[in-house]
Amino acid sequence: MIASASAKAPNEEARLPIAYTPTTLPVVVDEAKCIADKGCTVCVDVCPLDVLRISDLTGKAYMKYDECWYCMPCETDCPTGAVTVNIPYLLR
Amino acid sequence: MSEPFEAFGDVEDLAADLASPDATVRRLAVMALAETSDWQAVPHLVAAIADAAPEVREQAARALGEFDGRAVGEALARAVTDSVAAVAAAAAESLAELRDADAGGALLALVAHPSPFVRTAILRGLKALQIEASLQPAITALSDVEPAVRVQAVGVIGYLKRQETLPALIGAARDGSAEVRLAAVKALSFADQSAEAAAAVSAALKDAAWEVRAAAAETLGRLGVSSASPALVAALADELWQVRQKALQSLGRLRAREALPAIIVLLGDDNPSLRKDAAATLGEIADPASREALATRAQDADPDVRKTVAWALGRL
Amino acid sequence: MDDITDGLTEVSCDILVIGGGTAGPMAAYKAKRRNPQARVVLLEKANVKRSGAIAMGMDGLNNAVVPGYATPEQYTKEITIANDGICDQAPVFKYASRCFDIIQELDSFGIRFQKTENGDYDVKKVHHLGTYVLPMPNGDTVKRALYRQLRREQILISNRYMATRLLTGRDGEIAGAIAVNTRTAEFLVLRAKAVILCAGAAGRLGLPQSGYLWGTYENATNSGDGYAMAYHAGAGLANLECYQINPLIKDYNGPACAYVAGPFGAYTTNSEGRRFIECDYWSGQMMQEFYSELQSGKGPVFLKLNHLHSDTIGKIEAILHTVERPSRGRFHENRGTDYRERMVEMHISEIGFCSGHSASGVFVDEFARTTVTGLYAAGDMASVPHNYMLGAFTNGAVAGEHAAEFAAGRDLPDYDPSDVEQERARVLAPTRRDDGIPPNQIEYKARRMVNDYLQPPKVTAKMKLGQERLAEVREDLEGAMVARDAHELLRSLEVASILDCADMAAAASLFRTESRWGLYHYRVDHPEKNDADWFCHSILRKQDGRMMLEKRPVAPYIVPIEDAERSAYDRQRIRESA
Numbered sequence: 001m002i003a004s005a006s007a008k009a010p011n012e013e014a015r016l017p018i019a020y021t022p023t024t025l026p027v028v029v030d031e032a033k034c035i036a037d038k039g040c041t042v043c044v045d046v047c048p049l050d051v052l053r054i055s056d057l058t059g060k061a062y063m064k065y066d067e068c069w070y071c072m073p074c075e076t077d078c079p080t081g082a083v084t085v086n087i088p089y090l091l092r
Numbered sequence: 093m094s095e096p097f098e099a100f101g102d103v104e105d106l107a108a109d110l111a112s113p114d115a116t117v118r119r120l121a122v123m124a125l126a127e128t129s130d131w132q133a134v135p136h137l138v139a140a141i142a143d144a145a146p147e148v149r150e151q152a153a154r155a156l157g158e159f160d161g162r163a164v165g166e167a168l169a170r171a172v173t174d175s176v177a178a179v180a181a182a183a184a185e186s187l188a189e190l191r192d193a194d195a196g197g198a199l200l201a202l203v204a205h206p207s208p209f210v211r212t213a214i215l216r217g218l219k220a221l222q223i224e225a226s227l228q229p230a231i232t233a234l235s236d237v238e239p240a241v242r243v244q245a246v247g248v249i250g251y252l253k254r255q256e257t258l259p260a261l262i263g264a265a266r267d268g269s270a271e272v273r274l275a276a277v278k279a280l281s282f283a284d285q286s287a288e289a290a291a292a293v294s295a296a297l298k299d300a301a302w303e304v305r306a307a308a309a310e311t312l313g314r315l316g317v318s319s320a321s322p323a324l325v326a327a328l329a330d331e332l333w334q335v336r337q338k339a340l341q342s343l344g345r346l347r348a349r350e351a352l353p354a355i356i357v358l359l360g361d362d363n364p365s366l367r368k369d370a371a372a373t374l375g376e377i378a379d380p381a382s383r384e385a386l387a388t389r390a391q392d393a394d395p396d397v398r399k400t401v402a403w404a405l406g407r408l
Numbered sequence: 409m410d411d412i413t414d415g416l417t418e419v420s421c422d423i424l425v426i427g428g429g430t431a432g433p434m435a436a437y438k439a440k441r442r443n444p445q446a447r448v449v450l451l452e453k454a455n456v457k458r459s460g461a462i463a464m465g466m467d468g469l470n471n472a473v474v475p476g477y478a479t480p481e482q483y484t485k486e487i488t489i490a491n492d493g494i495c496d497q498a499p500v501f502k503y504a505s506r507c508f509d510i511i512q513e514l515d516s517f518g519i520r521f522q523k524t525e526n527g528d529y530d531v532k533k534v535h536h537l538g539t540y541v542l543p544m545p546n547g548d549t550v551k552r553a554l555y556r557q558l559r560r561e562q563i564l565i566s567n568r569y570m571a572t573r574l575l576t577g578r579d580g581e582i583a584g585a586i587a588v589n590t591r592t593a594e595f596l597v598l599r600a601k602a603v604i605l606c607a608g609a610a611g612r613l614g615l616p617q618s619g620y621l622w623g624t625y626e627n628a629t630n631s632g633d634g635y636a637m638a639y640h641a642g643a644g645l646a647n648l649e650c651y652q653i654n655p656l657i658k659d660y661n662g663p664a665c666a667y668v669a670g671p672f673g674a675y676t677t678n679s680e681g682r683r684f685i686e687c688d689y690w691s692g693q694m695m696q697e698f699y700s701e702l703q704s705g706k707g708p709v710f711l712k713l714n715h716l717h718s719d720t721i722g723k724i725e726a727i728l729h730t731v732e733r734p735s736r737g738r739f740h741e742n743r744g745t746d747y748r749e750r751m752v753e754m755h756i757s758e759i760g761f762c763s764g765h766s767a768s769g770v771f772v773d774e775f776a777r778t779t780v781t782g783l784y785a786a787g788d789m790a791s792v793p794h795n796y797m798l799g800a801f802t803n804g805a806v807a808g809e810h811a812a813e814f815a816a817g818r819d820l821p822d823y824d825p826s827d828v829e830q831e832r833a834r835v836l837a838p839t840r841r842d843d844g845i846p847p848n849q850i851e852y853k854a855r856r857m858v859n860d861y862l863q864p865p866k867v868t869a870k871m872k873l874g875q876e877r878l879a880e881v882r883e884d885l886e887g888a889m890v891a892r893d894a895h896e897l898l899r900s901l902e903v904a905s906i907l908d909c910a911d912m913a914a915a916a917s918l919f920r921t922e923s924r925w926g927l928y929h930y931r932v933d934h935p936e937k938n939d940a941d942w943f944c945h946s947i948l949r950k951q952d953g954r955m956m957l958e959k960r961p962v963a964p965y966i967v968p969i970e971d972a973e974r975s976a977y978d979r980q981r982i983r984e985s986a
Contacts, residue, residue: 016844016888037427040118042123046458048629049622050568050590050895053409063897067621069628070735079123079151080761087739089619091659093415094589096596097449097567129559158556189518222527245909251527276524304721335674363715364683365673396675399686 026070026088027052032061033082043074043083056090096170101128102253107136115145121407122148126155136384138167139275146176153179157186165195172213180209187217196223203229208238215244219251227252230256231260246272250279258283262292270301277307281314290317297327297339305335313342326355332365340366352377356385364394371397384406411895412839415594416832421447421564422815423808424585424598426571427606427634428452429460430797431804433554434510435604438808440561443807443816448563451587453570454629454900455609457555459628460608461764461788462797465548467668467731469521470534470796471543473504474510478529480504484536484967489537489974490691491767491793492924492937494647494945495574496963499792499803505657507802511542514801520546520551532671535689545727548734567598571633572901573746573831573841574603574641574783582641582782584823586831588901592838593894597828601815602782604807605770606800607634608911609652609788612902614758614863615855616661617630621848623661624786625654625757631902632909634789635761638770639908639955644779644947646771646791646960648916649929652762653695653864655709657757662712662733669724674713677751678706690765692926698756699865706948713716721747758855759863761909764788764796765927769945771960777809779949782821783931784811836902837886845889847899851906854881858910866917866931875914882907912948912955919957920946 034040037059044061046051051065052074060081068088075083086092101124109121122140125133137159138153144178144247156164187199195363199221202214213232218226226248228270233245246264249257264276277296285288292313296308311328324346327339340358343351355377358370371389374382384403389401422443425436428450436450473483483504488495511529515521521529522543528829533539544550558565569587575597577583584599611626622628639645655676657664666676666688676688678701685697698709701936724747729737731947745752763769769791776784784807787800795803838844885907891897922938925929945960 016890016891018843018846018890035120036760038114039120040123044933045455046456048459048463050454050629050898067628068286069463069622069624070459071627072734073462073463076464076734077458081118085738087735088465088620088623088744091616091618091623091661092739092742093417094592094594096417096419096566096569098567099560127559129556157522158552191516191518214693219527247525250525253526266738275525281524282526302717332717334720337673394683396683 003016014055023066024069025066026086027074028084028086029061029063030082030084031058031060033070033080035080038062040079042077044075046077048073103128103130103132103136107133110136110140115148118143118145118148119151121350122151122155126158127252129158132160134163138163141167141171146179149174149176150179150182153186157189160181160190160192160195162192162194162197165190165192166198169198169214172405173202173205173207173208179214184209184213184216187213188220190217192218193221193223196221198227200225200229203233205398208236208241209243211236211238212244215241219244219247222251227254227257231257234260234264240268241271242272242273244277246279249260250275250282253282255283258286258288262288265292265296270299270304273299273301273304274307277304277311281311283315285316287317287319290315290320294320294323295324297320302332302335305330305332306338308340309313309335309342313345316346318346319352321346324348325351325354328358337366337369339372344376347377349377349379352379353381356382359385359389364397365398367392367394368400371400371404375400378407380408409666410895411590412894412897413592413594415592416597417594418597418599419515420599420820421449422600423602423604423811424600425450425604425606425808426585426637427460427608427787428456428565429608429800431603431607431807432606433558433807433911434801434804435560435606435682435786435811436563437557438805440563441813442809446812446815449565449566449600450558451569451571451598452562453586453633456558456565458551459627459629461630462732463548463627464549464734465510465731466797466804467547467665467727468544469511469542469798470667471794472531473507473540473796474511474531474542475508475527475789477539478500479699479711481538481967485969485973486535486537487794488688488965488967488969492692492976493709493943494767494924494962495793497966498773501800501966502774503792503795503799506805507798510798510802510805511937514553517557519550520544533836534667534670535687541671542732543668543727546731548731550869566596567808570898570901571607571637572835575599575827576638576641576780577823580780580823582780583821585637586828588897590896590898591784591894593897595832599820599823601818601820602784602811604776604784604786604811605634605638605789605791606785606787606804607637607789609760609762609764610635611760611762612851612906613760613855613909613913614858616758618659618661618753621851621855625656625661626760626762631905632761633902633905635783635786635912636905636908638783638785639780639948639950641780641783641911642950643783643911644771644949646767646769646945646947648761648768648912648948649766649920650692650925650948651758651864651928652768653757653765653927654757654765655695655698656688657736657739657752658753658758660736660739661757662736664752664754665728666711668727669713670798672720673716674711674724674807676754677710677712679694679708679710680706680966681712681751683709692766692928693928695756695928696926696930702756709754711752713747713756714749714751716811718748727948746974758859759913761913763791763793764800765794767791767793767925771945774806775810776803777810782814802895835897835901838889838891839897841888841890844888844900845884847889847891847896849904850881850885851899851903854878854903854907854910857881858932859914862910862913862917864927864930865927868918868931871914871918875911878907878910878914915957916946916948920974935940
């Protein structure tokens with residue numbers, strides 16, 4: 001068996017702290033057009049990767065996680081044309 | 093605890109929001125009603141076609157594309173005449189989704205509407221319904237002033253596949269607009285073994301528009317009339333390779349032995365797709381006289397040509 | 409949303425369908441039509457409205473058997489040959505015999521197929537031998553049309569629930585499944601008399617060249633969960649060494665797409681603009697040719713459209729930039745690629761499991777039954793070679809109908825409550841830590857190891873090293889992976905499926921000591937096809953907690969194949985002269 005790289009000594013908690021790394025988001029929402037604050041949840045509903053959310057602060061939709069298949073139902077199904085899908089930077 | 097199952101949605105509850113003073117709320121209500129896919133939603137969606145706000149009417153026109161039947165047909169017929177272009181456009185798309193012949197009545201009432209956009213959308217909607225009553229209005233529409241309307245008229249007639257419409261379609265194959273001629277030439281494909289149709293389509297092999305010539309070449313193969321072969325052989329000299337290719341393919345379907353010399357010439361064409369189709373055609377005709385010519389292409393640089401030559405040689 | 413919430417609910421039903429993409433909705437629909445009294449649940453990790461491989465529809469049927477154009481016999485032969493003979497023909501023949509009825513039914517749902525000016529189906533030839541391609545230039549509405557039918561049949565839809573393990577009864581028969589809400593982490597135990605697995609391909613197995621975890625060929629939600637669940641329930645999985653490896657637009661990693669552009673006259677070429685393969689139908693042999701061309705220095709490989717008329721290209725653009733992967737248009741625009749001027753650069757994709765395009769899947773018979781009683785599988789994850797979207801629909805229908813009959817005669821099986829407790833502990837383990845390694849890094853590492861050690865050409869020593877590396881990642885997963893919200897928990901569950909699939913890929917590849925299926929299972933140290941010892945399926949199964957592999961004979965053919973026909977797919981380049 002391979003010894004685990006994160007093996008701990010019996011009395012010691014190994015620390016594995018987590019950082020926040022910035023990333024440019026592919027999906028952009030035009031807040032002027034977005035009607036999420038009136039109850040629309042279409043883009044959040046349709047996303048296969050579940051990465052869109054409605055902000056508690058602004059009441060508008062936004063991309064919360066950079067996990068995008070650039071498939072486009074969010075843009076296509078948005079009733080007001082508020083959503084734009086850009087190709088993720090790493091593939092563009 | 094979260095609900096494990098999606099709610100089916102109570103139509104009356106959702107429809108209550110159609111009375112909201114806020115147009116956006118009304119629009120969202122239309123979307124929610126559409127989503128239920130419940131036929132009980134139809135009367136509410138029909139009512140929303142008359143909403144004061146264009147975005148609500150547009151959403152309703154789109155939503156009605158999820159349903160079918162007479163009431164839907166009538167509502168969409170109203171919406172396609174809306175003064176706001178986006179509403180009319182949404183209605184036109186939804187009209188093309190109709191399949192229930194019952195919806196036809198409302199559409200027929202508008203075939204002579206003053207707006208060409210409406211006439212186009214109506215005929216497009218009628219096409220899939222394939223109802224007898226649309227035949228005469230469609231034939232009349234072949235003389236419409238707008239080419240887009242005439243194209244859709246050809247569509248309605250083509251789908252019905254009636255022998256008695258051949259003269260009308262043959263006339264449309266000489267229309268002033270290339271798009272209409274293209275549709276008509278394709279629509280004539282159903283007239284299996286018709287010498288009349290073949291003659292008209294052969295004439296189209298000299299059309300100014302390359303797509304019409306290519307479609308004519310393809311249709312002649314489907315019609316199966318051998319007397320069209322000489323015209324197809326002439327088309328092997330068309331300036332566009334796309335037309336030559338269709339002519340080759342049709343000569344194969346017709347098993348046109350007399351075309352052998354002309355086809356053999358194309359075995360040496362620069363274009364690998366043409367060499368391949370020449371080989372395929374020789375294989376379909378299966379005349380032993382083509383063996384030598386085929387053998388010269390056995391080591392062609394293109395693998396698809398080599399494969400087709402092998403197949404063709406196997407057919408001799 | 410996304411906060412981890414405690415909760416467990418139990419529901420029961422007659423038939424549980426896991427996966428709401430293509431096969432799943434059809435299976436649920438048909439089960440309900442077969443038995444309107446049945447309680448049918450469709451469980452979906454995302455939302456059925458836009459989930460699965462066909463989130464944005466499909467630009468064509470690639471394997472339609474339409475009367476007048478092809479026969480079930482021809483089709484069965486073609487697929488048997490394309491899959492190097494390893495093909496139980498009964499499910500393929502059944503598919504071929506029924507799929508035209510399914511096309512007509514889909515048409516009645518409002519799904520649009522290309523028709524001639526006379527309203528007939530406009531079928532095109534792309535395969536080597538037969539004519540099976542039916543374009544769908546307006547195919548973007550498929551999901552909405554399906555969804556409508558599901559709502560009208562009153563099928564119970566569970567969106568945003570990820571199934572994690574199947575439940576089995578005392579004798580190993582299916583008893584239901586355990587699922588986790590992807591936004592709240594609440595548990596749902598679903599008891600069922602029959603379960604139909606339709607969770608799609610293992611599309612997050614290899615790492616795309618871009619390095620972006622989500623830039624996959626398959627819908628990135630398809631993380632192989634179905635394969636993992638089937639494995640842990642004791643079902644047999646067939647021919648997992650027959651990887652899916654596709655020819656895709658470089659970097660974009662989606663189809664270019666030769667099946668759509670081919671009928672218009674486009675074709676695949678090398679960098680000189682010359683064809684080097686006979687036909688653009690996706691097969692392991694074709695991918696082998698790609699690979700060889702790349703090695704020869706005449707690469708990269710391209711899809712060539714610039715010899716076509718500008719109007720024709722306009723038509724192709726209208727399809728490719730609206731349906732299935734519409735963002736392709738955006739990608740080409742960014743790169744300044746106009747089909748009229750430049751050829752589309754392609755590359756060889758990362759590996760995956762998929763029976764839609766290849767043959768790696770859960771073993772099924774012609775009733776979509778797996779080797780576990782009461783468990784069915786259909787679509788990309790069920791091993792019916794090259795079944796594509798229409799196969800998913802058709803075999804989903806077969807599964808739904810059979811499951812409905814099966815369930816009608818049965819009581820709800822009992823399950824062991826300790827199985828649920830154990831699964832809760834496994835699922836929630838990453839939430840019990842304050843810090844650790846986040847799922848995205850565990851995933852990146854696992855998939856990078858898959859690329860390094862399992863990507864063909866397969867080398868025995870490398871694959872064994874790969875198993876060691878993957879075992880280390882598994883230790884990190886079990887000992888240090890952390891999930892801080894429900895969304896991260898969802899990703900952590902997917903990583904576990906990915907790792908299971910990686911282990912299965914290695915084990916199956918090491919088992920079959922020959923090469924077969926072109927690049928899909930090209931083993932450098934066993935470079936020849938060996939029909940004497942290996943004309944059989946490989947079946948992988950969980951036994952005593954470990955992966956066990958055995959051979960299973962190919963069922964006797966019902967459509968005979970002539971010797972001369974067998975190698976039609978092999979001779980793409982090797983035959984220098986006709």
